[in-house]
Amino acid sequence: MVTAKHPYAPRRSTDVTLPPLIDIGVNLAHASFRRDRDDVIARACAAGVTTMVVTGTSVATSRDALALAHAHPATLRATAGVHPHDARHCDDAAIDGLRALAQDPAVVAIGECGLDFNRDFSPRPAQEQAFEAQLALACDLGLPVFLHERDAHERFVAILRPHRERLRGGVVHCFTGTAAERDAYLDLGLSLGVTGWVCDERRGLGLREVVRGIPDDRLMVETDAPFLLPRDARPRPRDGRNEPALLPYVVRAIAASQGRTESEVAAASTATARRFFGLDALPVSR
Numbered sequence: 101m102v103t104a105k106h107p108y109a110p111r112r113s114t115d116v117t118l119p120p121l122i123d124i125g126v127n128l129a130h131a132s133f134r135r136d137r138d139d140v141i142a143r144a145c146a147a148g149v150t151t152m153v154v155t156g157t158s159v160a161t162s163r164d165a166l167a168l169a170h171a172h173p174a175t176l177r178a179t180a181g182v183h184p185h186d187a188r189h190c191d192d193a194a195i196d197g198l199r200a201l202a203q204d205p206a207v208v209a210i211g212e213c214g215l216d217f218n219r220d221f222s223p224r225p226a227q228e229q230a231f232e233a234q235l236a237l238a239c240d241l242g243l244p245v246f247l248h249e250r251d252a253h254e255r256f257v258a259i260l261r262p263h264r265e266r267l268r269g270g271v272v273h274c275f276t277g278t279a280a281e282r283d284a285y286l287d288l289g290l291s292l293g294v295t296g297w298v299c300d301e302r303r304g305l306g307l308r309e310v311v312r313g314i315p316d317d318r319l320m321v322e323t324d325a326p327f328l329l330p331r332d333a334r335p336r337p338r339d340g341r342n343e344p345a346l347l348p349y350v351v352r353a354i355a356a357s358q359g360r361t362e363s364e365v366a367a368a369s370t371a372t373a374r375r376f377f378g379l380d381a382l383p384v385s386r
Contacts, residue, residue, distance in 0.1 A: 117363070118148050118348065118351070118362060118363055118366045119148075119363060119366045119367040119370055120148055120149075120150040120151070120366075120370060121148050121149045121150065121151075121321065121347050121348070121351065121366055121369070121370060122149070122150075122151040122152070122153070122320070122321075122369070122370050122373040122374065122379070123144070123149050123151070123152045123153065123321070123322055123323050123325075123344040123347050124153050124246075124271065124273075124293055124320045124321065124322045124373050124376075124377070125153060125155050125212075125246065125273050125274070125293055125295075125322035125323070125324050126152045126153070126154060126155065126322070126323055126324070126325045126343075126344050127154070127155050127157070127161075127324065127325060127326060127327070128140070128141075128152065128154045128165070128168055128176070128325075129154060129155075129156075129161045129164035129165050129168060130325075130326050132326045132339075132341055133326065133343075137168075140343050140344070140345070141172060141175060141176075141344075143343065143344075143345040144343065144344035144345045144347075145175065146345070147344075147345040147346075147347070147348060148348065148366075149344045149345060149347045149348075150175065151175060151176075151177070151373075151374075151379065152175060152176050152177075152344050153176075153177050153178065153179060153208060153209070153246075153373075153377060154168050154169060154176055154177070154178045154179070155179055155211075155212050155246065155273075155324075156178060156179045156180045156181050156201075156211070156212065157181065157182070157183035157185075157186065157212050158182055158183065158186045158189070158194075159180075159182065159194050159197040159198060159201075162178065162179070162180035162181060162197075162198060162201050162207075163197075163201060165178035165179065165180070166178045166180070166201055166204055166206055166207060169206040169207075170206060173206070176206075177206055177207075177208045177377065177379065178206055178207050178208070179207065179208065179209040179210065179211050179212065179246045180198045180201040180202050180207045180209075180210060180211075181198065181209075181210050181211035181212050181213045181234055181245075181246065182194055182198070182213060182230055182234065183212050183213070183216075183248060184213070184214055184215050184216040184221075184222060184227040184230065184231070184248055185216060185219065185221040185222060186221075186222065187222035187223075187226045187227040187229070187230035187231075188222040188223065188226045190226070190229070190230035190233065190234075195233050195234070195237060198210065198234070198237060199237060199240075199241070202237070202241050202243060207243070208243070208244075208377040208378060208379070209238075209243055209244045209245060209246040209271075209377060210234050210237055210238040210241070210243050210244075210245050210246070211234065211238075211245050211246030211247060211248070211273070212246050212247070212248050212273060213230065213231055213234040213235070213245060213246070213247065213248065214227075214231055214247045214248035214249050214252075214256060215227050215228065215231055215248070215249055215250070215252035215255060215256045215259075216248060216249075216250045216251070216252065217250065217251040217252040217255070218250040218251040218252075219250075228255070228259060231256075231259055231260075232259060235259070235260065235263040235267065236263070238263075238267060238268070239263055239266040239267055242268055243268060244267070244268045244269035244270055244271065244376060244377070245267060245269075245270040245271075246270075246271060246273055247260075247270050247271060247272045247273055247290070248273055248274070249272060249277075253277065253281050253284070257284060257285075257288065260288065261288065264288055264289060269289070269290075269291065269376055270288075270289075270290045270291070271290065271291040271292065271293050271320060271376060272285050272290055272291070272292050272293065273293045273322065273324070274293060274294075274295045274297065274322070274324050274328070275292040275293055275294060275307075276295075276297050276303075276304075276307055277310070278306070278310065279309070279310050279313060282310050282313060282314065283313070286314075286315075286318060290318070291317075291318045291319070291320055291372065291376060292314050292318055292319060292320070293320045293321070293322045294307070294311060294314075294319065294320070294321055294322070294350060294354060295321075295322050295323060295324045295328045295350060296323060296324075296328045296329060296330035296331075296333075296342065296346070296349060296350055296353075297328060298311060298350060298353045298354060298357065299330035299331055299332050299333075299349050299350065299352075299353045300330075300331050301331065301332075302331075304353075308353065308356075308357040309357070311354055311357050311358065312357055312358055316368035316369075316371075316372065317368075317372055318372070319354075319365075319368065319369055319372060320369050320372055320373045320376065321347060321350045321351055321354070321365075321369045321373075322347070322350070323342050323343065323344050323346060323347050323350070324342070325341070325342040325343045325344055325346070326341045326342050326343065327342060328342055329341065329342040329346070330342070330346055330349040330350065330353075332349060332353075333346050333349055348362070348366075351365050351366050351369070
C-alpha cells in the first residue's frame, strides 16, 4: 500500500492509504514533459501512481513511448497507435511500423486509435480507414485497443462491432459520454477510462451521474496528462499542466459520485487495469 503524501494529493480530514494506482493514459512523450520527465515520474510514484501506460499517437510518438518504457521498466508501459487527428498519415508503412513496435512486450495495446468528428483534423474517410486498419492489427496481434471517440459514436460502434469477437478487449479512453453511450460500450464488452473531466464542476456534472453505472470490472482511471488538469487540484500547477501525480483527484471524484470509498475505487480500477493490459508481471511499488 502507498500513502499519498505528495503535495498534489487531495487534502483529506485524515490520512487515507490508497492501493497503488495505474494511470492508463498519459502522454509522457509530449514536449511539455521534456525538461522534467524524470521528476514527473518520481512525483507520480510519490503520489501512489506506481504504473503508467504511455500513449502513442503516431508512429514517432509510439516509438518514443516505447523508449520511455524501456528506460523505466518497473513503472512504464506503452501503447502503439495513430490518433485520428493523424489518420491522414496512417498508410501501409505506418501500420507496418506499429506492427514492428508491438512485437515488444512493453507495448500493451494498439492505439490511441478511433474517430474524432469534432475537430476533423483528418478527413473522415481517412479516419475510418486508419481505425479499421488498427483494429485488424490488434486482432492479428492479440492485443487490446486504446480507443478515442469524439462526436462519432454511431459510426465508431458500427466500425468496431464486426471486429469485437476477435478483439482481446478495448477501453474507450477519456470517456465523457451519455448513459446511452456508456451502455452501448458496455454491451460491446468495452471498458471505460475516466479522466479529470469528472472533477469539473461545470462540464463534468453529467459524467458524475453516468459513472455510477460503470461496473468495477470495466472502469479504469487516467489523467491524459498534460491535458485535462482537474479543476479541483490544489495547489494548482502554475503552468496549467496536468501530470500523473494528480490521478488521486479522479479517484476521489468517482468515489464521491458512486458513494464509495476512495480505497475501493482505487483497488478496483487498478485490478481492472492490470488484468486488461496484462500487467500481472509488473512489480508493485510499496
